Amino acid sequence: MQRSGRATIADVAEAAGVSKATVSRFLNHRERLLSPDIASRVEAAVAQLDYTPNPMARALSHGRSRLIGLIVADIANPYSVAVLRGAEEACQAAGYLVMLFNLGNDAGREREAIDALAGYQVDGFILNTLGRGTALADAEALHGKPAVLVDRRHAGMHTDFVALDNLAAMRAACGHLVEGGHRELLYITEPTRGVSSRRERTAAFGACLKAVDVTGEVFESALGDSDALDAALLALRRRARRGRRAAVLAGNAVVTLRVAAAMQRLGLRFGEDLGFVGFDDPEWAPLIGPGLSTIAQPTDAIGRTAATCLIERLRGLEGPPRQLLLPGALQVRGSSLGG
Amino acid sequence: MQRSGRATIADVAEAAGVSKATVSRFLNHRERLLSPDIASRVEAAVAQLDYTPNPMARALSHGRSRLIGLIVADIANPYSVAVLRGAEEACQAAGYLVMLFNLGNDAGREREAIDALAGYQVDGFILNTLGRGTALADAEALHGKPAVLVDRRHAGMHTDFVALDNLAAMRAACGHLVEGGHRELLYITEPTRGVSSRRERTAAFGACLKAVDVTGEVFESALGDSDALDAALLALRRRARRGRRAAVLAGNAVVTLRVAAAMQRLGLRFGEDLGFVGFDDPEWAPLIGPGLSTIAQPTDAIGRTAATCLIERLRGLEGPPRQLLLPGALQVRGSSLGG
DNA sequence: TTGTATGCGTTATCAT
DNA sequence: ATGATAACGCATACAA
Numbered sequence: 001m002q003r004s005g006r007a008t009i010a011d012v013a014e015a016a017g018v019s020k021a022t023v024s025r026f027l028n029h030r031e032r033l034l035s036p037d038i039a040s041r042v043e044a045a046v047a048q049l050d051y052t053p054n055p056m057a058r059a060l061s062h063g064r065s066r067l068i069g070l071i072v073a074d075i076a077n078p079y080s081v082a083v084l085r086g087a088e089e090a091c092q093a094a095g096y097l098v099m100l101f102n103l104g105n106d107a108g109r110e111r112e113a114i115d116a117l118a119g120y121q122v123d124g125f126i127l128n129t130l131g132r133g134t135a136l137a138d139a140e141a142l143h144g145k146p147a148v149l150v151d152r153r154h155a156g157m158h159t160d161f162v163a164l165d166n167l168a169a170m171r172a173a174c175g176h177l178v179e180g181g182h183r184e185l186l187y188i189t190e191p192t193r194g195v196s197s198r199r200e201r202t203a204a205f206g207a208c209l210k211a212v213d214v215t216g217e218v219f220e221s222a223l224g225d226s227d228a229l230d231a232a233l234l235a236l237r238r239r240a241r242r243g244r245r246a247a248v249l250a251g252n253a254v255v256t257l258r259v260a261a262a263m264q265r266l267g268l269r270f271g272e273d274l275g276f277v278g279f280d281d282p283e284w285a286p287l288i289g290p291g292l293s294t295i296a297q298p299t300d301a302i303g304r305t306a307a308t309c310l311i312e313r314l315r316g317l318e319g320p321p322r323q324l325l326l327p328g329a330l331q332v333r334g335s336s337l338g339g
Numbered sequence: 340m341q342r343s344g345r346a347t348i349a350d351v352a353e354a355a356g357v358s359k360a361t362v363s364r365f366l367n368h369r370e371r372l373l374s375p376d377i378a379s380r381v382e383a384a385v386a387q388l389d390y391t392p393n394p395m396a397r398a399l400s401h402g403r404s405r406l407i408g409l410i411v412a413d414i415a416n417p418y419s420v421a422v423l424r425g426a427e428e429a430c431q432a433a434g435y436l437v438m439l440f441n442l443g444n445d446a447g448r449e450r451e452a453i454d455a456l457a458g459y460q461v462d463g464f465i466l467n468t469l470g471r472g473t474a475l476a477d478a479e480a481l482h483g484k485p486a487v488l489v490d491r492r493h494a495g496m497h498t499d500f501v502a503l504d505n506l507a508a509m510r511a512a513c514g515h516l517v518e519g520g521h522r523e524l525l526y527i528t529e530p531t532r533g534v535s536s537r538r539e540r541t542a543a544f545g546a547c548l549k550a551v552d553v554t555g556e557v558f559e560s561a562l563g564d565s566d567a568l569d570a571a572l573l574a575l576r577r578r579a580r581r582g583r584r585a586a587v588l589a590g591n592a593v594v595t596l597r598v599a600a601a602m603q604r605l606g607l608r609f610g611e612d613l614g615f616v617g618f619d620d621p622e623w624a625p626l627i628g629p630g631l632s633t634i635a636q637p638t639d640a641i642g643r644t645a646a647t648c649l650i651e652r653l654r655g656l657e658g659p660p661r662q663l664l665l666p667g668a669l670q671v672r673g674s675s676l677g678g
Numbered sequence: 679t680t681g682t683a684t685g686c687g688t689t690a691t692c693a694t
Numbered sequence: 695a696t697g698a699t700a701a702c703g704c705a706t707a708c709a710a
Contacts, residue, residue: 057688081420085441360682373680393703691701692700
């Protein structure tokens with residue numbers, strides 16, 4: 001009688017002795033009055049048959065799927081995962097399910113990802129993408145569906161945007177280091193080209209230097225080039241003088257890892273030889289040397305906020321694109337104290 | 340003319356001057372002959388309209404969705420993420436999309452997760468769940484859909500199973516430590532109750548001890564109880580004697596982190612005071628002390644294998660449940676050498 | 679080989 | 695207030 005063992009709305013209607021339309025109304029339009037007699041009969045039938053509406057049929061007919069497409073630049077990146085975690089949680093709580101698409105750092109697949117997800121009628125997108133390329137030129141590419149950007153902006157996209165307050169975070173980091181007597185700062189970042197968050201942090205670093213008597217440099221650390229990184233660290237070390245200590249700022253956890261490896265190679269000690277503060281607060285930060293000072297991003301909140309943002313739009317919220325910048329939290333450990 | 344800007348099969352049919360059925364056949368049953376004339380007309384129309392079948396409508400009608408439900412115990416766990424990564428990749432490559440459900444370590448939601456995913460007509464499940472509770476008693480709960488278990492078995496579930504070869508891995512770890520002169524071993528694991536992988540590793544540890552002149556103990560490390568852990572490590576340290584060194588085996592990366600924190604608290608040195616090998620090979624392992632020796636799990640392969648396994652079943656592969664045990668790789672670093 | 683008609687499970691537009 | 699009925703987009707018996 002019932003395909004795949006599941007009760008359909010027709011079964012419920014029959015059991016309750018009413019029409020399918022009535023059952024559908026009972027489920028979706030609780031606000032409209034329906035005679036208490038019928039309502040209770042439908043309710044009983046639903047309970048007895050353990051009926052659950054088929055979301056796909058609902059999506060086909062009604063146009064909305066209660067699905068949210070989450071596109072992530074690289075699921076190997078702990079930051080992406082942390083955001084994903086918060087977003088998925090908020091979606092679940094709001095009755096949405098997440099469809100995941102991992103780009104694996106392949107910018108060329110952005111379009112493919114969006115199309116695939118749109119095919120499944122996702123109601124909206126959460127995008128933590130690469131930023132390079134103009135694949136997502138505009139709403140056109142999004143099939144008219146709302147989206148929220150996380151961490152990285154896209155030029156020309158009029159969507160909500162959620163990220164760390166990079167400027168404030170950088171101020172906190174620099175301020176802390178300067179207070180500790182550090183006067184020679186080196187900001188190490190992954191190559192900034194095209195990635196808005198990296199550009200913003202680099203710019204913020206520059207801005208933080210202006211006010212004070214501090215020398216700052218920026219170093220772009222590429223994936224395989226550990227020699228250049230070693231050289232930069234050694235040069236920084238040489239610039240340190242009494243009362244004018246030197247410190248490294250790492251732009252994210254990936255850089256932090258590279259720096260930690262380099263320090264080990266070079267036999268340099270965090271805190272003693274070079275101060276250190278890094279963006280992102282990985283679980284292992286306390287265990288490296290005297291403990292690495294960090295700026296902890298509220299990744300969970302970022303993910304939740306992004307999802308909430310999107311869901312508000314899905315519920316009809318109008319208005320210009322919003323920017324939600326969440327504050328980071330400075331975690332002071334040995335690497336920015338010793339010496 | 341077209342809702343939501345997308346071309347439908349009807350549009351293609353009209354453009355090609357054929358019936359919808361013909362278009363559908365052209366798309367799905369390439370094998371059956373269709374007159375070259377019509378075929379080319381349909382092909383042209385498809386290309387011109389940039390037509391893509393609506394997967395939801397297809398699922399509703401045909402019963403299959405090309406969706407795979409991935410239920411993960413805790414997305415905060417790097418192991419889960421690593422597996423997820425491999426699985427998602429393989430699914431994408433095979434033309435499947437992943438629907439994600441994170442349990443957030445809440446075993447009570449297993450059933451909810453399966454039902455929600457089944458509602459969207461997922462074709463099958465990849466399950467990396469908690470193992471506790473009998474929520475997934477049997478195929479009944481899976482709505483008749485095939486599933487593959489990752490890392491953790493469920494009693495009474497007749498499904499394929501993919502995991503690390505725990506016994507071989509434990510042998511490699513113990514063998515390496517014994518070769519290095521370690522005779523007092525302490526295996527530290529998260530509480531094993533109900534979790535098959537933890538039980539198996541613990542059992543394997545016991546098996547490895549029998550053959551040789553080695554003293555072994557097992558310690559279950561609970562989340563907040565760092566005092567007990569400290570005590571266990573100190574006791575182990577005391578048991579070490581000349582020519583009979585002591586070493587810790589950590590059951591996974593979570594435990595490794597706890598042990599590393601404890602060693603720091605206690606002022607003990609890896610390699611010197613206590614040997615160490617841990618399951619899982621987190622990126623930060625080389626940076627702790629002299630480098631932590633580990634057993635690297637082929638997480639990516641595990642995820643890919645699980646997905647492949649499932650997809651084979653979806654393609655109709657019959658036969659009894661398979662067990663795929665993948666080998667780990669011993670990574671020797673300072674923690675198991677020094678002293 | 680191709681077209682017609684029906685069903686998949688819902689929602690929504692009409693009547694009543 | 696409730697019940698027929700037509701979409702939604704596609705696949706598939708069945709007919710031709």
